[in-house]
Amino acid sequence: MSLLQISEPGFESPVSTHRLAVGIDLGTTNSLVATGCGGRVEILPDLDGEYLLPSVVQYRKGSPPVVGEKAKAAAVADPENTVISVKRLLGKSATEIKNSDTVGRYRLDSSRDEKAPALLTANGSRDPVQVSADILKALIARAEDFLKGKLEGAVITVPAYFNDAQRQQTRDAARLAGLKVLRLLNEPTAAAVAYGLDSKDQGNVVVFDLGGGTFDVSLLSLKKGIFQVLATGGDTALGGDDFDNVLAEWLSLQVFGGKKLDLGEQSKLLHYANQIKHQLSDLESVELSYADWSGRLSHVQFSTLCEDLINRTIKTCRRVLRDASKSVGDIDNIVMVGGATRMPAIRAAVTQYFGKPPLTHIDPDRAVAIGAGVQAEILIGNKAANNFLLLDVNPLSLGIETMGELVEKIIPRNTTIPVARAQEFTTFKDGQTAMKLHVVQGERELVSDCRSLAHFELRGIPPMVAGAAKVRVTFQVDADGLLSVIAEECSTGQTAEIQVKPSYGLDADSIEQMLKLSHEHAHEDMELRALKEAQLEASQLMEAIDAAIEVDGGLLTKEEARVISSAITELKQALDKESSGRIHEQTEKLNKVSSEFAARRMDLHIGKGLRGESIDAVDQSNK
């Protein structure tokens, strides 16, 4: 029997010129991976046919991380070692994590720096970048198993409102997972692509993206294949999770009368709240029953509980429209993205504000990944770009600290990227050779109210009298929304050396170190896998020979039986040594010395078989 190549309906096997690239939606609650197959972009399922990979990772002592559905199931029983919603931790300080973590879910490693926190797990300290990398690795494995090849690149989506540190950490996570990032793409922009590609639509589109943990609104102008973001706004600390929390708090009050609960009970209650929220997307009201308490919650009651959260989303829409100098009447379409937009209360609020119902025909969980997949296909060169282009903006103003802790804005928010702005600085003292720059991100006037991005130290300025040296500093934001800084002394044309100290997360050296470690582990993992495979192969062969000797041992001479038996003994010794190379060698030897025996058995059994059947039957079976 020849092997049939089995493929999913709707997928075409990749042709040789096809380069493997994927779009990845690295979500707070769930992650997805999409790729181009036969001219279309499809979400890739896992072996069980599931498309969503829960963004949950469980760490157990001495074993590889468990990612996805299994880890999600473990979150209730083993909350201490199971990391959920890690996306919310990217680019945050230890204090920020503690303050936002009302249920005390995250245990932080106290030995770590305040600005580069890590979580304690049964398998040691894990940095949010590492946890994100573990989720990415699971997605890469899914894609590579499915596509039967190595990925050459990926487009990874991030919330439009992610700041530089959060973007940088997403990139670092990809690096750690061994993935080449073709582009970081803003989630609402990706969703607009998923919606806009089929239609030749022109006009203004608002993307309302309420995910598990982040909220983004973008206003795009579509013209002849070019998607230009006019303005974006959002809240990286608002998402579907918050609706769960509000409901869980309400339930806690009803069931336990506001008594303080342990982590296990809170996880259970949160899980229950999440189920109820989902049911309320389809039902007018839901019967509640928790422990020995029972009750009822209507969809209207739930909307009232969440009123503040809903109002926050509409307020952001107003801000974005104003930033783009558009009014509600200028908007042609509203696109809903993110699982949390299934809530009827959200849809109703959006319909009311824009005066027209939003588009919801693409699964809100999948739109972002599909858009990322389209962009990946174009960037890797599988699909002609034609006039297709995404022009995005920087979501937050970039500025530098000036005298009196004030912020001087260099690149205002909603500036189309890539963008470069130069600023001239001069020395303050005679002979000054170095200068410090503090770059911040945010809209406020005071440095302390903005997000610190990095401290730049310029060295090697030629010594001159105060005010004579002119240092031209160029702030460059690339298409991924990442900042880099170039400094040049104008009178001498000398490039100043820049040292960057990111304010949050790890510096380049620590990332490099992590990368090295992960490569070492990858090597260990590979060896372990080779050993397991060799062991399996060896024991299967020995079992087969043992069984054969039992039946047909009579076919062997004494000498032949001795040779085979000694080869088996040697293989068993090799198995004890746990070296895959040695096991391979001995397996090969056993194979060789037993091949004549196998051939004789074959002859014998085929002969027997043929004698038992009519010639016709044999002919039939050959057809």
Add this chain to the structure above:
Amino acid sequence: MQKISQNFFDLFGIPESFTVDLELIGEKYRDLQAKFHPDRFAHADEQEKLAAVQQSSYLNEAFDTLVSPIKRAAYILTLHNLDIEHVDQSELGMDLLMEQMQLREALDGLSKDESAMMELSKLKTEVTGKLQQKQQSFSLDIDKGKLSMAKKRFYEMQFLTKLLKEIEINEEQRLGY
């Protein structure tokens, strides 16, 4: 690609003038970005990629400058080698300063709650009207080569633009943005 120091008007292939066709600029901008955006160089080596980032940035800068009346005016003046950074009080004129003071007083005198929305809207219309007049004068002065007059108009435009921005911030504060 065109040289990175190229004149913005040449870059977009339009005549150097304060009066521009925004629709046309938008079209040219999109055509140029479609060619030079870094996404078109995803395969290229690091040096080409960096060049694409710089070219695309320059294009964005040019577009941003040409579509904004105040930035466009400033750019035209610098093309005529006029220094607009350093202002001599005498260049501004007493009339301009008086008018500015009156408008600012009107803005500061408004009540701090939503009841001022009507007044803000009226003030906005007034300032917008004045700004449009100054823009027309600027355009005429530039076309006739009256550079020092144009420079004075530019300062007037700058004042009014800043004031307009402040009126908008005032509106936003009262609307609870």
